[in-house]
Amino acid sequence: MCGIVGIVGNTPVSQYLYDGLTVLQHRGQDAAGIVTIQNNTFRLRKGNGLVKDVFHTRHMLRLQGNIGIGHIRYPTAGTSSSSEAQPFYANSPFGISLAHNGNLTNAEELKEWLYKEACRHVNTTSDSELLLNILGHELQSIGNFTLTPDDIFTAIANVHQRVRGAYATVALVIGNGMVAFRDPNGIRPLVFGKRESEKGTEYMVASETVALDACDFEFVRDVAPGEAIYITENGQFFSKQCAENPRFSPCIFEYVYFARPDSTMDKISVYASRVEMGKKLGAKIKQEWADEDIDVVIPIPETSCDTALQIAQTLDLPYRQGFVKNRYIGRTFIMPGQEQRKKSVRQKLNAIGAEFAGKNVLLVDDSIVRGTTSEQIIDMARASGAKKVYFASAAPEIRFPNVYGIDMPSATELIAHGRELDDICDLIGADKLIFQTIEDLVSAVSVANPDIKAFETSVFNGQYVTQDIDQGYLERLDALRNNETKETSDKNADSIIDMHNEGAE
Ligand code: AMP
Numbered sequence: 001m002c003g004i005v006g007i008v009g010n011t012p013v014s015q016y017l018y019d020g021l022t023v024l025q026h027r028g029q030d031a032a033g034i035v036t037i038q039n040n041t042f043r044l045r046k047g048n049g050l051v052k053d054v055f056h057t058r059h060m061l062r063l064q065g066n067i068g069i070g071h072i073r074y075p076t077a078g079t080s081s082s083s084e085a086q087p088f089y090a091n092s093p094f095g096i097s098l099a100h101n102g103n104l105t106n107a108e109e110l111k112e113w114l115y116k117e118a119c120r121h122v123n124t125t126s127d128s129e130l131l132l133n134i135l136g137h138e139l140q141s142i143g144n145f146t147l148t149p150d151d152i153f154t155a156i157a158n159v160h161q162r163v164r165g166a167y168a169t170v171a172l173v174i175g176n177g178m179v180a181f182r183d184p185n186g187i188r189p190l191v192f193g194k195r196e197s198e199k200g201t202e203y204m205v206a207s208e209t210v211a212l213d214a215c216d217f218e219f220v221r222d223v224a225p226g227e228a229i230y231i232t233e234n235g236q237f238f239s240k241q242c243a244e245n246p247r248f249s250p251c252i253f254e255y256v257y258f259a260r261p262d263s264t265m266d267k268i269s270v271y272a273s274r275v276e277m278g279k280k281l282g283a284k285i286k287q288e289w290a291d292e293d294i295d296v297v298i299p300i301p302e303t304s305c306d307t308a309l310q311i312a313q314t315l316d317l318p319y320r321q322g323f324v325k326n327r328y329i330g331r332t333f334i335m336p337g338q339e340q341r342k343k344s345v346r347q348k349l350n351a352i353g354a355e356f357a358g359k360n361v362l363l364v365d366d367s368i369v370r371g372t373t374s375e376q377i378i379d380m381a382r383a384s385g386a387k388k389v390y391f392a393s394a395a396p397e398i399r400f401p402n403v404y405g406i407d408m409p410s411a412t413e414l415i416a417h418g419r420e421l422d423d424i425c426d427l428i429g430a431d432k433l434i435f436q437t438i439e440d441l442v443s444a445v446s447v448a449n450p451d452i453k454a455f456e457t458s459v460f461n462g463q464y465v466t467q468d469i470d471q472g473y474l475e476r477l478d479a480l481r482n483n484e485t486k487e488t489s490d491k492n493a494d495s496i497i498d499m500h501n502e503g504a505e
Contacts, residue, residue: 034087035087045063069172098169361386
């Protein structure tokens with residue numbers, strides 16, 4: 001998962017972009033980048049690491065200009081090399097730069113088409129660089145030196161025709177302005193807001209509303225699936241539906257795990273949806289574990305806290321923070337490589353013995369992906385003296401790879417792939433295990449916005465909303481992105497870092 005921001009302002013924007021990226025840091029900790037436009041020239045700084053580590057004062061001082069975009073990266077397709085850090089840049093037409101959250105599912109064909117038909121070379125394995133070049137090609141094909149809003153929207157409509165998959169995107173076109181668009185399924189979120197200043201209206205787009213809050217922009221609305229918004233360099237706003245057949249199906253995993261609880265996307269409060277997940281799961285536990293002998297409900301911090309508290313209330317049980325989280329360590333799952341991931345669970349969480357000693361505990365997590373976290377946490381609970389350890393997952397069994405930008409690439413790595421409840425329970429070492437049903441999850445998330453008729457739920461049921469995913473595709477993805485490939489690519493990454501890291505050092 002990645003995070004994107006973009007601002008067309010009346011004063012320098014780099015500090016706001018930095019602040020916006022900082023509050024979106026949970027969406028990816030691998031790399032960060034900002035590009036601004038000053039005097040028809042891009043100013044770019046990007047590199048591997050957290051926002052606070054990539055941008056130093058000297059970089060910020062050089063990121064001049066009243067218009068800019070930013071990106072934070074979480075590695076999915078490709079490697080975690082800094083040559084894959086975004087925003088990407090292409091010099092033609094006009095000079096364009098783009099940042100993307102999501103994953104294109106027809107990247108292989110696009111790459112071939114770009115090379116053979118459009119004579120465009122992409123220099124990385126990133127599908128976002130492909131998207132940039134497709135957009136560049138479509139803008140160029142318009143053939144106008146001065147682009148009108150309709151020209152921009154025609155280009156985006158053509159991008160929708162060529163590209164498949166998930167793409168929440170923001171791009172700058174020198175001499176023109178900022179364009180932001182969302183794929184016809186609206187899989188990844190994109191919101192926009194505005195702020196009045198003495199010099200007129202300023203606009204901001206972002207992956208989550210929390211970024212608007214942090215930069216003092218007032219939320220206006222979500223970008224609709226298939227829609228593009230275009231803000232000229234001098235602040236004129238235009239929007240248009242550019243997809244022929246938009247079919248809204250936002251990714252449900254944003255609510256389960258990714259987004260911050262203080263964000264609202266597609267009119268759904270992430271916090272409220274997690275509380276609702278707790279109500280549903282609490283009711284299921286009550287019904288299925290009639291003879292339950294749970295003494296205390298303990299969340300696995302932090303994503304599951306709101307859900308666990310609600311489960312405790314529904315079951316009329318005490319809720320205790322039995323694990324302490326080291327705040328200075330990143331999200332464990334995001335670290336590439338299984339070994340590193342295993343080790344960091346222990347570094348990240350520690351148990352408070354008194355909350356476990358002699359008790360039957362119900363541990364609550366937002367999801368079980370590979371099972372690494374749950375297995376180690378259950379061990380920790382037992383080592384701290386728990387009598388019985390029950391485990392509840394706010395999300396259903398994750399059985400299928402994700403192809404839309406979440407790092408769950410390989411079915412064989414998923415603990416629930418091809419396994420039923422009892423096997424999973426044995427493997428993680430719990431006394432009892434319970435998962436939310438998919439129906440309950442969908443209903444928990446859609447309570448706040450019943451207008452959404454479908455969600456992207458492929459990791460649970462294998463139904464891919466773009467309808468272009470077959471077994472062959474999943475097998476290729478598996479081969480490309482299994483742990484071994486990733487670890488090898490990480491080792492190789494250094495050799496290509498310098499080609500792209502032209503940022504102001
Ligand atoms: P595991 O089952 O050990 O692979 O990890 C599951 C934990 O990682 C859960 O507790 C979630 O909090 C977190 N998690 C779930 N999905 C993801 C994801 N796609 N990326 C990063 N972390 C995740």
